[in-house]
Amino acid sequence: MRASKYHINTLKEAPSDAEVVSHKLMTRAGMIRKLAGGIYTYMPLGLRVIRKVEAIVREEMQAAGAIELLMPVVQPAELWMESGRWEQYGPELLRIKDRHQRDFVLQPTSEEVITDIARAEIHSWRQLPLNFFHIQTKFRDERRPRFGVMRGREFTMKDAYSFDRDEAGAQASYDIMYQAYMRIFQRLGLEFRAVAADTGSIGGSRSHEFQVIADTGEDLLVYNPESDYAANIELAEAVALASERPPARDALERAPTPGAAKCEDVAALLKLPLTRTVKSIVLATDGDEGAQIWLLMLRGDHELNEIKAGKVPGLDQGFRFATEAEIIEHFGCEPGYLGPIGTARPVRVIADRTVANMSDFVCGANARDFHYTGVNWGRDVPEPERVADLRNVVAGDPAPDGKGTLAIQRGIEVGHVFFLGTKYSKALNATFLDENGKPAVMQMGCYGIGITRIVGAAIEQNHDERGIVWPMALAPFQVVVCPVGWGKSEAVRSAATELYEALLAQGVEAVLDDRDLRPGSMFADWELVGVPLRVTIGDRGLKDGVVEVQARRDAEAAKVPAGEALGEVLARMRTLA
Structure with missing residues (x-):
């Protein structure tokens, strides 16, 4: 071409x-x-x-x-x-x-x-x-x-x-x-x-x-x-981060947490690790008898995985996030201070695997500006209706195959x-x-x-500040021949055309840039397009008997004897394939 x-x-x-x-x-x-x-x-x-x-x-x-x-x-x-x-x-x-x-x-x-x-x-x-x-x-x-x-x-x-x-x-x-x-x-x-x-x-x-x-x-x-x-x-x-639940050590206490509606703020205020807190996520399922409210409980530093939640029996036919009116009706409190203790109306409690094995945790007290500390399953709140994998994994979690940690x-x-x-x-x-x-x-x-x-x-995977860097299998052209001074030098035109035709004869998808552009503009075009190999032919190089061959990822061009250019290009193509 x-x-x-x-x-x-x-x-x-x-x-x-x-x-x-x-x-x-x-x-x-x-x-x-x-x-x-x-x-x-x-x-x-x-x-x-x-x-x-x-x-x-x-x-x-x-x-x-x-x-x-x-x-x-x-x-x-x-x-x-x-x-x-x-x-x-x-x-x-x-x-x-x-x-x-x-x-x-x-x-x-x-x-x-x-x-x-x-x-x-x-x-x-x-x-x-x-x-x-x-x-x-x-x-x-x-x-x-x-x-x-x-x-x-x-x-x-x-x-x-x-x-x-x-x-x-x-x-x-x-x-x-x-x-x-x-x-x-x-x-x-x-x-x-x-x-x-x-x-x-x-x-x-x-x-x-x-x-x-x-x-x-x-x-x-x-x-x-x-x-x-x-x-x-x-x-x-996401496997449970503790293999079993430690015994309870702390008493249940109702702690003031003014303005702390997020687990991060609660942990900072109480001077506790975020990993001691539990967040409450309220979902609803709609049926003939009205909405059923679900309380999903995750550790404070974990995020809900909605795909996994959608596989929990009862939620697998479709769910939505509860409205603020539904939350107030069932918990007697606005979002930010919710928990499983003392709800205004019954809710179905599902605990993430990690939360199910926590003790002495912190959760909302269903009252604005208050949270409970020292919460324990069985003692302070009934065991969850179901334990399920509800969260996104994070880097460093144990691998589910038991062979190291996740990245x-x-x-x-x-x-x-x-x-x-x-x-x-x-x-x-x-x-x-x-x-x-x-x-x-x-x-x-x-x-x-x-x-x-x-x-x-x-x-997205193969680019740099100059443009695209195609793998050889995808490049629109595999090799570009760039003659410097096309309109001025018969020697350049002849050498460039000869190499271009030799590449075509070898089945190479080559393009000859015969537009007679300045070198900077010509090189910039082909670096942007991302052709894997460029051969530059100019009068100065031909007088020394060399041409320049440069792969798209190379910082500098290599000088090659003009008579060996075809073999060099074919060899480089094999290494880039």
């Missing part, structure tokens, strides 16, 4: 609405242009990167036995009504009507459509297992699209869906996809981690996220450096695999005839990769 015949339009400044590095750099490098909130045109350079991601994903999907098809972007509402997600999915599902006033959706995902295909096409156990995949545009009507391609409304995803005769087969299909994903992200040249995850709105009972490690990531990843344990913080198990890092989710079981096949009656000629419901798995999100995540 000759730069003069390509569309390269870099910008000195990022748009004012660009919040993260990938959004800024993709815009400045001319890879995307904003059309509307969360909707982008992928310009030629950006599209080249996307196509590279797609190619690797497609190759590994096919190698794992998945079969490609293409499902439509627009889907009839009837299928979503049949699965129950027409009402459940929420406002992110963009609902539209055609000219006949029939309801359709712009697909955010394709579980319903693929299950409809399976129930029409798969009739016998002899046809199973099957795994279909496609790479297609998705649309989710995000309330606040942000971070460029990281959280846009329109994006490209790879979906795969497996169908099996039984759960054992489905688990085997899941494992095949898991390993395929490991190969995909290894080939992309990204630092990543596979972590156990919550299944979320898509459903199912087994799930792993594939997270690209980046300091700007929204997700917190919990892992054990001493073992293979890794989980999203939503799912990471936390940030990541960007770019892939997710789910074991669905019969969630969709049962709802849509996707059955087959088993070996005995009897109908059986298919077992399903689904496997997604955010194609365009990978591009943004790769930049």
Whole structure:
């Protein structure tokens, strides 16, 4: 590719609405242009990167036995009504009507459509297992699209869906996809981690996220450096910080705590460690007989994990935070001074594992400006109705596998695999005839990769003050040949063209910058775009018989004999691959 015949339009400044590095750099490098909130045109350079991601994903999907098809972007509402997600999915599902006033959706995902295909096409156990995949545009009507391609409304995803005769087969299909994903992200040249995850709105009972490690990531990843344990913080198990409850030593006392509505303030006022305090979180569940109030108790320095709370029996059908009126009705006090002792009306008390093993703790006295000290289970307050894992883990917590302590890092989710079981096949009656000629419901798995999100995540992980630093597998061009004085020197033009054509002959994705720019502007463009290798050819160097080769991450260029430039570039490409 000759730069003069390509569309390269870099910008000195990022748009004012660009919040993260990938959004800024993709815009400045001319890879995307904003059309509307969360909707982008992928310009030629950006599209080249996307196509590279797609190619690797497609190759590994096919190698794992998945079969490609293409499902439509627009889907009839009837299928979503049949699965129950027409009402459940929420406002992110963009609902539209055609000219006949029939309801359709712009697909955010394709579980319903693929299950409809399976129930029409798969009739016998002899046809199973099957795994279909496609790479297609998705649309989710995000309330606040942000971070460029990281959280846009329109994006490209790879979906795969497996169908099996039984759960054992489905688990085997899941494992095949898991390993395929490991190969995909290894080939992309990204630092990543596979972590156990919550299944979320898509459903199912087994799930792993594939997270690209980046300091700007929204997700917190919990892992054990001493073992293979890794989980999203939503799912990471928090063990009790004491194996058993110490005996009570202190008497129960009602202590004045004027103006101290937070555990941190209470601990400071009473000159006690924050770890001696217990915070009260009040939830409500709605039923035919009115609201049921729940008191969740966590240590003062811990934070509630709402995903875990949503798995507590009684809260697992949906909960909300109690209103101030409900809190006053049940506790006789405004928030900030709440506790389980002497509530105005009965509440259901759930204690976090760590709190259940605490003694002599501090909690609210259900009276403004007062807290109890020396509180003990059994003696001062009934044992909690239930003990559950309610909190987010923190770095240094004991690992649930018993092998050391936990560490936390940030990541960007770019892939997710789910074991669905019969969630969709049962709802849509996707059955087959088993070996005995009897109908059986298919077992399903689904496997997604955010194609365009990978591009943004790769930049978040690989950049510096000058621009993008692409892994070789993702770069729009692998090598750029930069002739200094293109318009003035026939020797430079000849040497640059010869090397460029030799690289093409070797199958290298090379670009020759024949725009006759000043060196500073030319180098700045390609550093911003992030091409992994640059070869600089100038009159002065040619007189000495050398050219300069520099990898994008190198601080300085290396001088190489002009006749050895091709071999040097090919060798460097192998080391960078």
